[in-house]
Amino acid sequence: MADRRLDEVAELVVLSREAGRVPTADxxxxxxxxxxxxxDGAVLEPRRLAEVRDFLGTVGRVRAHLRRDSTxxxxxxxxxxxxxxLAVVREPLARTLDEMGLVRDDASPTLAAARAVTRELRRLLEARLEQLVxxxxxxxxxxxxxxxxRNGxxxxPIRTAAVNAVPGIIADRSGSGExxxxxxxxxxxxxNRLLLAARDEEAEERRVRAELTALVRAHAGELAALETALAWAxxxxxxAVFAERYGxxxxxxGGAxxxxAEARHPLLLFGGRPVVPLDLRVPADRRGLAITGPNAGGKTVALKTLGLCALMAHAGLFIPAAEGSRLPLLEAILADIGDEQSIDRDLSTFSAHAENLAAIARxxxxxxxxxxxxxxxxTDPVEGAALAVGVLDDLLERGPRIVFTSHFAQVKTFALASPRLDVAAFDVDPVTGAPRFRLAYHTVGQSLALPIARRHGLPARALETAERLLAGESRDLARAVTRLEESRLGFETRRAEAEEERSRLATARADAEALAGELRARQRQRWVEDLEASRRFLHELEGRGRALLDELGKRPDPAALRHFVRDAQAEIAAR
Structure with missing residues (x-):
């Protein structure tokens, strides 16, 4: 189903570029x-009948647009x-209703006659009354x-004081009474005649609308099916518009x-702000990815980006990512993101997360x-970290793909030690400590709670106390992570230099091979030219020799023959 819709969206993106958007209407x-x-016997109002007519008109325009190039x-x-x-409904509606959705005079001969009588009586009555006033x-x-x-x-309008001046029947009075x-x-x-004529007109119009309503009723199933197909289109x-607008x-x-590549959070695109793209990957030989890094560094956004892109793909939508991005076919996406605290259900933050984790495990x-x-x-960090490792280990045994974030040192250690997991971290600016929202693989990042707190203006005394109280294990792990990150950056720098040198050597090798090829080509061309010149010389020499032999046959001249041989040897030696 997803592949079918992706095929349709792919075709529609191209068609929309060439012929404009699908002409659907509201x-x-x-x-x-x-x-x-x-x-049975129901009669739709004219506006309802006009809505059915307009709906069928929209269906026709969309149908013509989609089959513009069936090949x-x-x-x-x-x-x-x-x-x-559905011409059996569309054509009678189009013939019977005008542009405003009202029943036309020529909808039936009886209606045309009734309206003609009504108009004439109204004209006559208004003319007589205008003459009176x-x-x-x-x-x-x-x-x-x-x-x-008044009252139909x-x-x-006659002044109350002069009401007896005009014989007649009082139908109403003004608010002032004057x-x-x-x-x-x-x-x-x-x-009276106008009222009866109007009743005849209304009855005939109602009869016409009843016939149209009967058509709608008889083809209700087909109309509903068309609505479903139009909604799909x-x-x-x-x-297609979303895909084109947001790249x-x-x-x-399919696959494991x-x-x-370069994925962006779909909802962040709506705000019009620049979005730093992310590369999110779990290789086929791994079961999951641990994402670490500082607070506000982009970890939760990365999870949401992955989840939304996966849902979009399985719904048959293009995703905000680079060409070649791939996802396995998924039966379900299970997420525990955000604070699910509920006063109504008597759930704390931790209890809500525990309930979600239990449901996810099942x-x-x-x-x-x-x-x-x-x-x-x-909850308590020590117990929380132990629980996180236990949950992750259990989930890995159950076989899903897992992508998770964490600040816990024990969880980072677990991820580093597990051959089933990759690790990645959001890096920070080494000078300012500000997040750069870039994901670096094969490393774990520090939470940097204290530097972030310092940047946001927490008192120095509070930070000094926190640094003194920082547990030895956490401090040692932070230092180890720092050394690991420094080593990784050094290796990355040397690898980049090696890659640059390899690229330079490859370019030089390609240039040398191109030059050698050019020289060989020139040499072959020179050989061809020399061979052709030699052939021409021999052909010319042969011609001159034959001419000399013919001449000697007529008049022998040994000196001329010796002279020819000597000149020919000299020319051959010169070549």
């Missing part, structure tokens, strides 16, 4: 519409085939010169190796990825 959900249309994009063409043209003889009685509606009937809305007697019959379009690439799924196994952020934290 169509409403069909479920409420189909639910309203389901009962180059066969998977998109297959998806387009699932977006069928503009009659100079009634100027003192008419409150204002306009025609309005056309009326005119004006009444009067239906003149001559308008009563016209209003819309999701693919969003995935994502297709991950390689986990290798994310679910872990081959085919799962376990992400643990500082296991054993939140």
């Amino acid at each position: 169509v409403p959900l069909l479920a409420p519409i189909l639910g309203a249309a389901a009962p 180059r994009f066969p998977r998109l063409a297959t998806l387009a085939a699932s977006l069928g043209d 503009r009659d100079p003889a009634l100027a003192a009685a008419v409150a204002e010169q306009y025609v309005t509606l 009937r056309f009326v005119v 004006t009444v809305f009067l239906e003149p007697l001559f308008a009563v019959d016209l209003n 819309d999701a693919l379009g969003a995935a 994502c690439t297709r991950p390689l799924l 190796e986990l290798a994310l 679910a872990a196994g081959p085919g799962t990825l376990v992400l643990l952020d500082e296991p054993g934290a939140g």
Whole structure:
């Protein structure tokens, strides 16, 4: 499933570059519409019918977009085939509804006739009433010169004091009481006829909408299937836009190796800030990776980056990492990251983590990825470190891939000693001590709690006391780690120099081989040219000799023959 969606996203990324984004629109959900249309005799409102029409129009545009080049994009063409043209519903809706979603006059001959009668009666009634309010003889009685509606009937505003000046029926009164809305007697019959004509029009329009609703009801299953297919196309379009906007690439799924090159946290990309990419890897012959380093150095972000990229890949999404990044196929990703303290469940920070670890241990196994952020934290450091080592050892026996962070010296020692684990550390600036968010492999980093506290302004007296109280074992391990890091940096420097020298020698060797090849080519070319020149000389000499023999046959001349031989020998010697 993931590979199929990755194939579709890959094709859509290319198509979007050439032809623009998938033309999906903000169509409403069909479920409420189909639910309203389901009962026999149900009649949908015009706006609901228009929503179905617009939905089918969007389906058609997306279908045409996806099958633009079925040879180059066969998977998109297959998806387009699932977006069928439900013409039996689309065409009647398009014929019957106008651009505003209202039923057209020509939806049926009966409706056209009914609306024509309604318009004529309304025109006649308004004209008669306009004539009344503009009659100079009634100027003192008419409150204002306009025609309005009250209770669905056309009326005119008459001053209350002059109500008897116009015979008619009072339909309403203004809030001030100074004006009444009067239906003149001559308008009563016209209003009655208009009301009946409007009822006929409404009944015919309702009949038309009932027919359209019946079509929607009869094809509800097909409409729901189209909605599902359109949602899939819309999701693919969003995935392609995300991949293009944030420089994502297709991950390689399968195999035993986990290798994310230049991976970036997906959510950090949204903020628009520069994100330092990470190289996260667990070789095929290892079961896990221990990440160490200072506080705020990037350890938790690394775990989240890995977890989110793995989830994205298995959801069929491109990931924010370099080309060639690969992940094993996973059945589950199990994580314990962050503070799960819960007052409602009566769980402390440590209790919440312990509960999570127990659940992870039950679910872990081959085919799962376990992400643990500082296991054993939140309790006594000695007991917490022992528990962390025990949990990690147990998980390694269960067979999942494990990536975890830790500050505990015992956990670092365990990771260094285990042949099943790789170690890596986030490094810091050697001058300022500030984190550089770069992951260095085959080393363990210090937590640097005291230097970080000093940088954040903790009092010097507090730091001096902390340094005096620092346990001997922790101090010795810190010194050992420092020496190890210094040795590693020295080896890395010498290795880089060796690599540079090897690269220089390889370049020089390549240049020498290229030069030798060029000389050999030139020599071969010279041989060819010399051989061709010799052939031409011999051919010319032969021609001259034959000409001389012909001449001597006609008139013998030994001196000429000796002269020719002497000249030929000289020319041959010169060559």
